[in-house]
Amino acid sequence: FVYGRKEWTKLILTHHWPQTFCSMEKCTANFSYWTLHGLWPNSGAECNMSWHFNASLIEDLLPEMKEFWPNLLKPSSTEFWKHEWTKHGTCAAKAETLDSQHKYFGKTLELYHKLDLNGVLKKNNIVPSENYYKLTDVVGSISGSYGVDPKIQCVSHDKMSEFQILGQIEICFDKQFQLVDCENSAEEIQKSDNDILQFAFNAGSGFHVCDASLPVYYPPLQ
Numbered sequence: 001f002v003y004g005r006k007e008w009t010k011l012i013l014t015h016h017w018p019q020t021f022c023s024m025e026k027c028t029a030n031f032s033y034w035t036l037h038g039l040w041p042n043s044g045a046e047c048n049m050s051w052h053f054n055a056s057l058i059e060d061l062l063p064e065m066k067e068f069w070p071n072l073l074k075p076s077s078t079e080f081w082k083h084e085w086t087k088h089g090t091c092a093a094k095a096e097t098l099d100s101q102h103k104y105f106g107k108t109l110e111l112y113h114k115l116d117l118n119g120v121l122k123k124n125n126i127v128p129s130e131n132y133y134k135l136t137d138v139v140g141s142i143s144g145s146y147g148v149d150p151k152i153q154c155v156s157h158d159k160m161s162e163f164q165i166l167g168q169i170e171i172c173f174d175k176q177f178q179l180v181d182c183e184n185s186a187e188e189i190q191k192s193d194n195d196i197l198q199f200a201f202n203a204g205s206g207f208h209v210c211d212a213s214l215p216v217y218y219p220p221l222q
Helices: 018-025 054-068 079-092 101-115 117-123 135-146 186-199
Strands: 010-016 036-040 150-158 164-175
Touching: 010 018, 010 101, 018 164, 036 079, 054 079, 054 101, 079 101, 079 150, 101 117, 117 135, 135 150, 135 164
Parallel strands: none
Antiparallel strands: 010 036, 010 164, 150 164
16 A cells, blocks of 8 residues: 555544535535544545455444445535545555554444534533524533534635535544544645545535634525
């Protein structure tokens, strides 16, 4: 296998809010809960282009993936999972615990359920609403529950916007799948922005780390 020069030290479990994604991409958000975007090593991309995605290897996981890791743009397509495997899974596979497609997708689902981000936010009264939240309240609900700092990404409403739209929440793990703080460095922000830009969004419309000075809008299902 050809891996990135820099070995990864951290895994970023990335959730996105379907309503925000679909407001940008003109899809229908039929999900009233946070769904998976992916599990991303913090270093490396497309580490083995000859290791092709094969949906038949994860056939037993597909019903769960359609529910919690759906392709919001094309619900019946496996393209999203193929993209995530090719770009991130082939790099994650350097770890023995993630060295097959089944291990990679299965572990991602396991971590998603273990975290229960939807339940944590709800328990802390952070729910989709027409009222705005302070970013510190959103961050506090997550860090207070998990004991680590998340990375929270928003979408600007427009250039003159007086609020920002909650879009993506990242929770980080070390190689032993223990929770660790996520970094908010420019390099990591750029990397994760690029991922979603390449897959779906039009250039220039991606996520950015939320601005602590602006109210946060957590859009309800339309």
